[in-house]
Amino acid sequence: MNNDLAELERPALETALAERGHQRFHARQVFAWLYRHGVTDALAMTDLSRELREMLAREFTVSTPSIVRRETSVDGTEKFLLKLADGKLIESVFIPDTPAMTFCISTQVGCAMACAFCLTGRMGLARNLSAGEIVGQVRVLATALDMRDRPFNIVLMGMGEPLHNYDETMKALRILADDNGMGVHPRRVTLSTVGLLPQLEQLAREPIMPNLAISLHAPTDLQRGELVPINRKYGVAEIIAACKRFPLRKRSRITFEYVLLANVNDSPEDARRLAKLLAGVKSKVNVIPLNAAPGIPFERPSDAAIDRFARILAERGVHVSVRKSRGRDIRAACGQLIVEGPRKSPAQQLAVIM
Numbered sequence: 125m126n127n128d129l130a131e132l133e134r135p136a137l138e139t140a141l142a143e144r145g146h147q148r149f150h151a152r153q154v155f156a157w158l159y160r161h162g163v164t165d166a167l168a169m170t171d172l173s174r175e176l177r178e179m180l181a182r183e184f185t186v187s188t189p190s191i192v193r194r195e196t197s198v199d200g201t202e203k204f205l206l207k208l209a210d211g212k213l214i215e216s217v218f219i220p221d222t223p224a225m226t227f228c229i230s231t232q233v234g235c236a237m238a239c240a241f242c243l244t245g246r247m248g249l250a251r252n253l254s255a256g257e258i259v260g261q262v263r264v265l266a267t268a269l270d271m272r273d274r275p276f277n278i279v280l281m282g283m284g285e286p287l288h289n290y291d292e293t294m295k296a297l298r299i300l301a302d303d304n305g306m307g308v309h310p311r312r313v314t315l316s317t318v319g320l321l322p323q324l325e326q327l328a329r330e331p332i333m334p335n336l337a338i339s340l341h342a343p344t345d346l347q348r349g350e351l352v353p354i355n356r357k358y359g360v361a362e363i364i365a366a367c368k369r370f371p372l373r374k375r376s377r378i379t380f381e382y383v384l385l386a387n388v389n390d391s392p393e394d395a396r397r398l399a400k401l402l403a404g405v406k407s408k409v410n411v412i413p414l415n416a417a418p419g420i421p422f423e424r425p426s427d428a429a430i431d432r433f434a435r436i437l438a439e440r441g442v443h444v445s446v447r448k449s450r451g452r453d454i455r456a457a458c459g460q461l462i463v464e465g466p467r468k469s470p471a472q473q474l475a476v477i478m
């Protein structure tokens with residue numbers, strides 16, 4: 125039995141209360157305290173009986189990541205370095221006005237996917253985050269930014285590959301969606317993935333359905349295999365086929381992220397191939413000009429090359445946007461989150477998955 129309240133979905137908390145001779149409905153109040161009011165001290169949950177408060181304080185803990193460092197970019201983006209109960213570090217990012225307020229949340233400490241242009245991939249995977257740690261980032265940011273009563277979107281685009289930590293990620297989405305707690309509707313959440321096929325199929329059957337973003341980055345297996353190693357296991361055609369089957373809400377589209385790398389995947393031919401590949405998929409393309417970093421063996425294309433690529437897509441009827449890089453001065457931009465060295469090399473870890 126888990127005695128960390130941060131790890132419990134409401135039904136599990138109801139059961140835990142019932143097992144201790146308390147009424148199940150008090151779980152709703154506890155959720156409101158934890159997630160709406162940001163109160164983690166059970167003794168301060170003043171609408172509960174004293175007996176219940178004391179039982180909770182005695183038998184349960186509430187783990188919350190602590191803020192080690194907080195950096196603000198010139199563009200208002202804020203990067204949080206957070207410490208977990210076991211001392212491991214992760215990063216979470218607040219991106220204001222995009223046009224909504226957005227929290228960019230991590231799902232793993234590090235990442236095993238080893239994408240060629242991504243700094244997090246250099247870390248390798250240290251471990252999965254628990255659902256409580258994923259939701260905990262949202263609790264911490266909402267409190268630190270004084271945003272408890274304001275709407276925000278969540279993108280699972282921080283460190284880690286969410287579908288490589290499937291169960292805890294889905295559990296986190298259920299806790300976030302709970303109306304008694306934060307009530308973040310799944311339509312305000314975007315899950316970004318390299319396209320782990322079995323988990324993508326599983327996601328298609330979930331009752332809780334976030335928006336989907338696929339990190340595609342190249343239109344052919346030959347190119348994508350070099351950039352996203354897992355492509356050698358789950359290829360472009362299979363991913364596109366799974367996307368075509370993916371159930372979508374009315375008017376919603378799958379986002380395809382495409383990190384644009386000078387002279388690697390930014391040619392007019394690449395753009396035409398991409399447009400052809402996505403014909404028949406309810407899609408939009410988000411072009412992300414590379415955020416360069418020391419040790420990343422690629423270059424950002426010129427503005428002219430970026431425009432040309434986007435224009436060819438648009439001319440072929442593809443919905444396309446170019447992602448404005450946010451927080452680059454504090455290394456909070458896409459692919460720039462990194463905190464500590466790997467145990468095993470990323471290549472060794474990836475070999476296990478493939």
Ligand code: SAH
Nearest residue numbers: 242281284285316317339381414415458459
């Ligand atoms: N693992 C998931 C979630 C991370 S999302 C995924 O890959 O989708 C982070 C996004 O930033 C991904 O689309 C990733 O490909 C992109 N990215 C990684 N490194 C980058 C870089 N150096 N410049 C720009 N985007 C990058």
